[in-house]
C-alpha cells in the first residue's frame with residue numbers, strides 16, 4: 001500500500017458526496033466509499049464510536065441501525081501552542097445550519113431522523129443520514145455504517161439501487177466479525193467477497209477478542225494465515241455492554257484496548273498492528289488509495305457531466321430574458337417559437353427529425369396517401385349491390401315503356417349509396433389527421449418553454465381546443481363534399497369515359513357467349529338426331545305467336561309481366577302489379593293454374609309443370625302475346641294431353657332453345673332458389689354500372705404509383721360526378737332519400753321502385 005498521502009482528497013470527495021446527495025445522483029459518479037458490514041451485534045457501532053472517540057450512536061436491543069449512516073470525519077487543525085483545542089462538533093446534512101456540540105444530541109437526532117423516514121416499527125430505509133464530525137482526534141475518513149447484515153445484504157449488492165442509495169458499485173468493505181465465532185461462519189466476509197471477490201479492497205475487523213474462550217486466540221487470523229485478505233485483519237477490543245452501562249469514558253476504553261494487545265501473550269508481537277488507532281490509519285489509507293484509483297475515471301465522468309449540464313442550461317434559454325422586465329417579450333418569444341416549431345414539424349424542416357418513425361407532416365402525408373388510400377381501395381365498388389337490385393332498379397326506372405338505353409335514373413339511384421360508402425373512411429381520415437396534429441402540438445414544447453410548466457400547459461390547452469373546435473366543421477365539410485357529389489351524378493364528364501366503352505365491351509362479351517351457346521346446342525346429340533330424323537318436336541306454345549324474341553321484348557317492356565304467381569312456391573311472391581296483372585288477365589289463367597294443379601293430382605296431363613319447368617311458364621307469360629293469352633290460358637289448352645303444337649323448322653328449334661335458355665328466368669322472375677335469371681339485355685344492363693364503376697376505380701387506382709399510393713377520393717368523386725349527359729338539364733339529385741341516421745341503407749327493389757315512381761312523377765319529360 002502506498003504511504004503517500006493526499007490530504008485534500010478525502011474532503012474533496014466528501015464535498016462531491018454532499019453535492020451528489022442533494023441532487024440524488026450518487027450513482028452517476030460512483031464515488032469511492034468504505035462501508036462497514038457485519039452481522040447484528042458484531043460490534044460495528046462500537047468500532048465507529050472508537051474511531052470517533054465519542055459516544056454518539058443509538059444503543060439498544062434488537063436492530064438499532066435502521067438507516068445507513070454516512071459518517072464523514074473531518075480533521076480539525078491542532079491549535080497553536082497555548083491556545084485551547086477547537087471544540088468538536090457534529091453537523092447533519094439535513095440540518096445544515098446547526099452545529100451539534102453535545103454528542104448525545106447527535107444520537108437523539110439520528111434516532112429522530114431514523115424514525116422520520118424508516119418509521120417506528122423496526123423498518124429499514126435506504127435513505128442515508130449524513131453526519132459530519134469535526135474533531136482534532138480523527139483522521140479524514142468517510143465510513144458508511146449499514147444496518148445489520150441480514151438487512152444490509154440488499155443495500156450492498158443491489159444493482160438496481162435507487163438514486164438515493166449511497167452505495168457505489170465498488171465499495172471498500174470493512175468486514176466486522178466477532179472473534180468469538182468461527183470465521184468460516186462470518187456473513188460479513190461472505191458478503192464482502194461478493195463486491196470484492198479478489199479481496200483487494202476488503203479489510204477485516206475482528207472484534208470481541210477479549211471475549212474469546214480462555215486458551216484460544218486469533219493470532220492466525222490477525223497474521224493473515226487463516227483467511228486470504230490483501231489488507232489483512234485488524235483486531236479491536238471495544239467497550240462491553242457493561243462499560244456502556246457504566247458510561248466508561250472513551251479515552252479509558254482506548255487505553256484498555258491498547259493495554260490488552262500489549263499484555264496479551266499471543267498479540268504482544270503484533271500489538272502495533274492492532275487496535276482502533278491502527279484501524280483508523282488503515283482505513284484512511286484504504287480510502288485515499290481507493291480515491292486515487294478512481295480519480296481519473298471520476299474526472300472524466302465529471303467533465304462529461306459538466307458539458308451535458310451546460311448544454312442543458314443553454315437549452316433553457318437566453319439569460320438576457322430573465323427578470324420581470326422581460327416577461328412580455330419572453331412570452332412572445334416562446335409563443336413564436338412554439339408556432340414555428342409546429343409549422344416546421346408539418347413542413348419537415350424541424351431540426352429534431354426522427355429517423356426511427358414517421359412524424360409530423362410526413363405522417364399526415366402517410367395518412368392521406370396510404371391509410372386513406374388503402375381504406376378507399378378496400379371498399380368494393382359494388383358493395384351491397386346485387387344483380388337483383390340493379391335489375392329491379394333499371395326495370396322500375398323505365399316505367400311502363402321500353403328503354404332504348406340504360407336508364408340513367410337507375411344508374412343514379414344505384415351509384416349514390418356507393419358514393420356514400422366513401423364517407424366513413426373520409427371522416428376517419430379527418431380524425432387521424434386531427435390526432436396527428438394533436439401529437440405534433442404536444443411534441444412542440446421546447447426546453448425553454450418547459451421551464452414554465454403552467455405556460456406550457458396553458459398553451460397546449462389553447463391549441464388543443466382550437467384543433468378540437470375545427471374537427472367538427474372539417475368533418476361537416478367533408479360530408480358536404482360527398483353530398484355534393486351524390487346529389488349530382490354527371491355522366492357527361494370527360495373522365496366519365498366508361499359508358500360507351502363498357503357497353504360495347506359488354507355487348508361483345510354477350511355476343512361471344514351467345515355464339516358459344518349456339519354452337520353447343522348445335523352439337524347437342526338429341527337435337528341433331530331430331531333434325532336428321534326430321535321429327536316434329538313438341539313446340540313450346542310461345543312459338544305459336546311468332547317466336548320467343550318477340551315475347552322477350554314484350555316481357556321486358558312490360559314490367560307487369562315479370563313475376564308470375566307461384567304454383568308450388570318455387571316462384572316469388574307476386575307484387576301489387578302482379579296481382580293487377582293477374583286480375584287483368586282472364587280468369588282463364590287462374591283456371592289454367594288450378595287445372596294444371598288438378599292434372600298433377602292424377603288427371604290426364606302430358607307433362608307436369610315441374611317437369612316442364614320454365615316452358616310451362618313461357619306457355620302462359622313468355623310465349624304468347626296478350627291477344628293469345630286468353631286462348632292459351634283456357635282450360636282446354638292447359639289440360640289437353642292431345643294438344644299437338646305445330647311443327648318447327650330446325651332454325652326455329654335452335655332459336656327457341658337458345659331463347660328459352662336466356663329468357664325463361666326473365667319471365668319467371670325467380671328460379672327455384674329464389675335467384676333471378678336475367679335476360680340478355682338485362683344482364684348487359686346490370687353489368688354496365690358495375691363495369692363503369694370498376695373502370696373508374698381502375699382509372700382512379702393506377703396501381704401503386706411512383707409514390708406507391710392511390711388516387712385520392714376527390715379524383716374518384718370528380719370522375720363519378722360531372723355535368724348532365726347530352727345536355728339533359730334535369731336535376732336528378734332532387735330525389736331525396738329517407739333519413740337513416742347517417743347510414744345509407746341498401747335499397748330494396750321495392751324502395752327503388754318507389755323512388756323511381758316518385759321520380760317519374762316529378763320528371764314528366766324523362
Ligand SMILES: Nc1nc2c(ncn2[C@@H]2O[C@H](COP(=O)(O)OP(=O)(O)OP(=O)(O)O)[C@@H](O)[C@H]2O)c(=O)[nH]1
Nearest residue numbers: 040041042043044045046064148208237238240241
Ligand atoms: N466485550 C466486548 N463487547 C463488545 C465488543 N464490541 C461490541 N461489544 C458489545 O456488543 C454489543 C453490540 O455491539 P454494537 O456495536 O451495538 O453492535 P452493532 O453491530 O453495531 O449492532 P447493530 O447496529 O444492532 O447491528 C454491545 O453490547 C457492545 O457493547 C468488544 O469488543 N468486546
